[in-house]
Amino acid sequence: MTDLVFTVQPGGRLDAAFRVPGDKSISHRSIILGSIADGVTTVEGFLEGEDSLATLKAFRAMGVVIDDVTNGATMIRGVGLNGLQQPETALDLGNSGTAMRLMCGLLAGQQFSSTLIGDESLSQRPMGRVANPLREMGAKIELREGEFAPVEIAPATLSPINYDLPVASAQIKSCLLLASLYTDPGKGQASITEPAPCRDHTERMLRGFGYDVQTQGPKASLAGAGNLTACHIDVPADISSAAFFMVGASIAEGSDILLQHVGINPTRIGVINILKAMGANISLENNRVVGGEPVADIRVQSAQLKGIDIPVSEVPLAIDEFPVLFIAAACAEGVTTLSGAEELRVKESDRIQVMADGLAVLGVKHEVKPDGIVIEGGNYGGGEVTSHGDHRIAMAFAMAALRASQPIVIHDCHNVATSFPGFSELAVRVGLSMAVNEEHS
Ligand code: S3P
Numbered sequence: 524m525t526d527l528v529f530t531v532q533p534g535g536r537l538d539a540a541f542r543v544p545g546d547k548s549i550s551h552r553s554i555i556l557g558s559i560a561d562g563v564t565t566v567e568g569f570l571e572g573e574d575s576l577a578t579l580k581a582f583r584a585m586g587v588v589i590d591d592v593t594n595g596a597t598m599i600r601g602v603g604l605n606g607l608q609q610p611e612t613a614l615d616l617g618n619s620g621t622a623m624r625l626m627c628g629l630l631a632g633q634q635f636s637s638t639l640i641g642d643e644s645l646s647q648r649p650m651g652r653v654a655n656p657l658r659e660m661g662a663k664i665e666l667r668e669g670e671f672a673p674v675e676i677a678p679a680t681l682s683p684i685n686y687d688l689p690v691a692s693a694q695i696k697s698c699l700l701l702a703s704l705y706t707d708p709g710k711g712q713a714s715i716t717e718p719a720p721c722r723d724h725t726e727r728m729l730r731g732f733g734y735d736v737q738t739q740g741p742k743a744s745l746a747g748a749g750n751l752t753a754c755h756i757d758v759p760a761d762i763s764s765a766a767f768f769m770v771g772a773s774i775a776e777g778s779d780i781l782l783q784h785v786g787i788n789p790t791r792i793g794v795i796n797i798l799k800a801m802g803a804n805i806s807l808e809n810n811r812v813v814g815g816e817p818v819a820d821i822r823v824q825s826a827q828l829k830g831i832d833i834p835v836s837e838v839p840l841a842i843d844e845f846p847v848l849f850i851a852a853a854c855a856e857g858v859t860t861l862s863g864a865e866e867l868r869v870k871e872s873d874r875i876q877v878m879a880d881g882l883a884v885l886g887v888k889h890e891v892k893p894d895g896i897v898i899e900g901g902n903y904g905g906g907e908v909t910s911h912g913d914h915r916i917a918m919a920f921a922m923a924a925l926r927a928s929q930p931i932v933i934h935d936c937h938n939v940a941t942s943f944p945g946f947s948e949l950a951v952r953v954g955l956s957m958a959v960n961e962e963h964s
Contacts, residue, residue, distance in 0.1 A: 526964045527936040529917060529947065531924035532956035533905060536825070537772045539953040540781035543765050545570035545595060545758040547942050548693070549786070549816065551621050552728050553756045554578045555629060555701070557599030558587040559607065560732050562753030564599040568784075569758055571595065574619040574941045581614040581626065582607075601753050604704060609635035613673065616641045618871060618914075618941045620648050621694055625725075627653045627674055628698030631662035632681040632705025639674040644871050644912055644938075646672045652690070653698045660684045660702055660713075681706045683713035683747065690866060691718050691839040693790075696743065697725040700736070706747035712737075714744035721839040722790040727815045731756070759786035759818045764943050766794045766844040767918045768953070772823040773803045774854040775925035780953065781808075782821040789817070793841025797848060801828040801855055830857030830900055838864050846919035849878045852898035853887040854926050861895035871938070872913035881908035881920055885927065905929025914938040918946060921957060 550570040555578065557564030569575065571592050579589055579597070586608035588600040616622040616639060623639050627650070630637045640646070650671060654664045663677035683706045688695055696715050703713035718741070726743050729736045732751035737744045765782045772778035787795070787807065799805055804826040807819040828851055838861075841848065845867055852859035867874040879891045884906040888899040905927045910917035917936040924931045936959075939946050947959045 524964050526934055526962045528960045528962050529921055529933040529936050530958045530960070531921050531931045531933070533924055533927040533929055535925055535954050535956050536775040537768060537778040537780050537954040540783060541949065541953060542783040543760045543768070543949070544572065544943060544945070546761040546786050547572065547575060547763065548621060548722060548724050549728070549756070549758045550575035551578050551619070551625065552724055553758060554582055554589065554599065555625060556728055556732055556751060557601055557753065557756070558582040559604050560601035560751035560753045561603050562601055564601055564753040564756065566597050566599065566756045566758065568595045569597055570761065570942070572940060572942050572944050573617055574622065577615060577617040577619060578622045581616060581622070584610040584612070584614060595758070601751070604748070604751065607633060610637055613638040613640045616645065618642050618645055618938055620645060623650070623672060623674065624653045624694040624698045625701055627657060627664065627676065628701035630676045631657045631660070631664065631679060631702050634678045636678060637676045639672060639676070641672050649869055650674055652692065652695055656684060656686050656695070656699055657702055660706070662702070683710050685714050687716045688718060691721040693722040693725070696721065700725050700729070700743060700745060703745055704747050704749070708746040708748045712744045712746045714742050716742045719836065719839050720790050722788065724788065728756070731815045755814065757814045759813060759816055760784050761942070762786050762791050762794065763843045765821065767847050767922050769794065769798060769803070769805065769821065769823050770847045770851045771922040771925055771955070773798060773826055773828060773851060776825050778823070778825040778954070780823050782823070784818055785821050787817050787819045790840060793837040794844040794848065796837055797833055797841055798851060800831050801851060802826050803828060828855035830855045830859040832860045835863035842866060843915060846874055846878055846915045847922060849882065849896065849898060850919050850923045853882060853885070853900055853903060853923065855900035857900060859898045859900070862892065863894055865894040870913070872911040872916060874913065874916065877911045877913060877916055878919070881916070884908050885923065885931070903927055905931045907932040907934065909934040910936055912938050914942050918943065921950060921955060924955070
């Protein structure tokens with residue numbers, strides 16, 4: 524076993540204009556919907572990370588011809604809604620909960636069997652949240668120990684469902700929308716209602732493929748057996764990847780960065796809202812709409828942050844950004860409180876506990892709650908932390924070094940490549956002082 528270790532020297536400031544890699548959520552969906560569309564879908568800005576490439580490979584294994592990705596561009600020769608073929612082996616979705624949950628929905632209504640597997644982290648994440656409503660639709664799904672991958676899916680005929688999501692999860696919503704494509708339109712529409720707004724890339728992209736999806740407040744509805752017509756998808760830069768640099772530039776005195784072509788879908792901008800409420804100096808420039816998704820360039824200059832009570836309504840809108848927001852809180856004046864965020868415990872790691880363990884190493888005062896954390900800002904030191912294989916925790920602690928008094932050594936950083944290929948090179952180019960080593964353990 525080898526351990527990928529980031530060693531980040533304390534101090535520095537960020538100063539550059541740059542574009543972070545493509546949005547992970549939109550990249551997965553471009554492959555999924557492009558594959559079941561009629562015609563050739565072209566994609567630019569695709570995230571060449573391990574997660575989205577695993578999705579691409581899975582669709583190739585089901586007979587879809589997809590070009591190798593070159594500089595973010597690829598071409599998907601769609602096979603139509605009913606053109607997927609039975610894969611010869613289990614589909615390995617690596618570290619990606621999004622891929623596994625969305626594909627459960629897509630595969631539940633096929634006339635062939637399939638098996639979905641993932642890495643150690645993904646194999647410990649709950650899948651009953653998608654299997655249960657899919658079973659209500661008629662799906663035949665078996666989970667290991669009733670909850671986990673491998674997921675075994677047998678052929679089934681699905682009926683539309685009216686479902687109230689128990690959690691504000693775009694993965695469950697998207698899973699059920701994809702399954703609904705395979706329902707009999709004679710049986711009416713399926714509708715999925717969310718308890719609070721969560722990312723709506725599936726609804727937007729389905730519409731981009733010409734599919735009729737209606738949204739009325741929290742409810743998204745569609746009827747099955749329509750056609751998706753191939754289109755062009757411009758994947759914006761991932762706001763979740765940009766978030767590391769937004770916090771880095773905010774906390775490191777003298778910083779001034781411009782993050783280019785970032786997706787600012789209203790269901791994803793919790794990190795901007797929260798940082799602004801903390802006093803961050805963030806402005807959006809050159810706002811535009813690209814392929815149905817709003818995009819802007821984001822300028823961030825350093826500012827003295829202050830602690831806040833994070834509004835619960837912002838939690839689903841910033842769900843992937845909390846590791847780095849905890850670092851912002853550690854650098855803020857006063858106390859920051861997060862509640863209503865128990866979902867963080869079932870991400871790539873238990874993000875409340877793993878972040879708390881790292882904050883303890885740095886000497887940041889905090890108190891863990893079942894559904895959140897209280898963090899007291901102030902000066903902190905350095906030390907050795909582990910990401911527990913969680914990409915976003917590794918990158919969050921790299922940014923923490925900008926304000927540490929000692930180096931921060933971060934273990935288990937391999938999975939940074941799942942969402943942010945080239946992170947360390949980019950971080951160094953824009954002002955972080957970090958080294959990457961492969962250590963044999
Ligand atoms: C995602 C939804 C979110 C998010 C994940 C990506 C998506 O998960 O954390 O990284 O692309 O639909 P949940 O649906 O579990 O909140």
